[in-house]
Amino acid sequence: MLTSHPTGLVRAAALPSGRIRSVAGTVGVLVAAVLLAVSHIYVTIPLVPAVAGEYATTVAAAGWIGSGFGFAFAVGNLVFPTVSDFVDPRRVMALGLLAVAGTGVVAGLAPNLTILIAARAVQGFVAPAVPPVALAYLPRVVPDRFRAMALAVLSSCFLLSGILGQAWSLSIGAAFGWRWSLGGLVPLLVVVAALVMMLPAASRPAAPGSFRTVLGTLAGMLRKPQMLAAYTGAVAFLLTFVGMYVALQASSAELGAADPVTGLLLRLPGLPGIVVGLFGGLFIGRWGPHRTGAGAFLVAAAGLGIEAAGGPLWLVLTGSAVFVAGLAVAVPAAVTLVGIASGPARGAGMAGYAFLVGAGASLGPLLAGALTGAGFAVTCGVLAVILLVPAAAFGASRRASA
Structure with missing residues (x-):
C-alpha cells in the first residue's frame, strides 16, 4: 500500500471472535472499504470539465474539487491512525465510511462551486479514517501465515482505486450526470460500514502515542x-x-x-x-x-x-x-x-x-x-x-x- 500505521503488531494464531471470522471475509470487507474510500481521490478527475461548465467557471478553479480533497486527505492521514490507537478501529473505519457517504450527498447537491469544494475538503479529511486504519488493523487480526499476502492485496487497492474511481465517474456521469458520480456510492458506503462493524475485534497497541x-x-x-x-x-x-x-x-x-x-x-x-x-x-x-x-x-x-x-x-x-x-x-x-x-x-x-x-x-x-x-x-x-x-x-x- 501507499500507507500503514501499525504501532504494535500482535501475533495471532487465529482470528478473534467476530461475526465475520474467515481471513478471506475479513480481507474482502477491508478491500471494499479501502476501495470505496480511496476512489474518492480519483472520482472527480473526469468530472472537472462538466463541473466547470455547469458553474460557468474555469477548469483550473473547478480542479480544486480534487486538490482540496487531496490537501485535507493529507491532514487526515496524520489524525485518524492516532485516533484508532485509542478507539476501536472498526468504529473509526465505519464512522469514516458514513462520513464519506454524508459528504458525498452534500457534494452531489452542491448549489455552487464553493460549497462543492468545501464538501469535498471535508470528505478528504474523513476519508483517511479508512485506509491507514485498515492497514494498521489487518496485521492485528490476520494469522501470520496469511499476513504478507493480505497486506499485499490491501496495498494494491490504493492504485486500483484510481482505475475504478475514474471508471465509475465515466460510466455513471455519462448516464446520469456528474452529481450522481459523487452521491451514487452512498448505498455501498453504508453497507460496507455495517460489514466493518462485524469484523473481528483487535487488541490495541501496547503503547499508543x-x-x-x-x-x-x-x-x-x-x-x-x-x-x-x-x-x-x-x-x-x-x-x-x-x-x-x-x-x-x-x-x-x-x-x-x-x-x-x-x-x-x-x-x-x-x-x-x-x-x-x-x-x-x-x-x-x-x-x-x-x-x-x-x-x-x-x-x-x-x-x-x-x-x-x-x-x-x-x-x-x-x-x-x-x-x-x-x-x-x-x-x-x-x-x-x-x-x-x-x-x-x-x-x-x-x-x-x-x-x-x-x-x-x-x-x-x-x-x-x-x-x-x-x-x-x-x-x-x-x-x-x-x-x-x-x-x-x-x-x-x-x-x-x-
Missing part, C-alpha cells in the same frame, strides 16, 4: 537518509499517478477518446501494472528495498517517457502500463524502507508517509492543470523527471546505509 508524540518523532526521523528517500517517493507516488490521469483526461480528445467508453479503455492498461505490484515483496526479498525502489521508479519514469514520445495509441497505452507497474512495485519498497528507518516508532513513520502521499495527491491535479497548455507529452515528460528524484534518493540512501 499522542498526536504531539507522532509529530515529535517524525522530526527526529527526517535526519535519516533512508526515511528521506522513502518520503521523497511518498510525495511522488500520487503526484505523478494522479497528474498523469488528469493530463490524460484533458487530452482525451487529442488521443481519440472523446466519449466515455474510449475514455475508459484508455485507463484499462493500468490494471496489469497493478497486478505486478503483488510481486513487489519477491523483488524486495531478492534485491532489497533500495535497489527495488530505485529500479521501480526508473521503470515508472521510462513508462512516462514512452507516453511522452507519442506515436501510435497502442504505444502510449503500453507506456501507461509500464508506468503503473513501476509505481506498483515502488510502493511496497518505500513502505519497507519506512519500516526499517522507523524502528520501534513505525507508527509515527508511517503516519508521516501517509501525510506526504496525500500531499502528492493534491499537488498532482495542480501541476497537470498548470501544464495543460503545453500538451500531454510535455506533462508526461515533466512527471518522468520528477520520478528520477526518488530513484536517485533510493540509490543514495543505499550507499549511506552500507
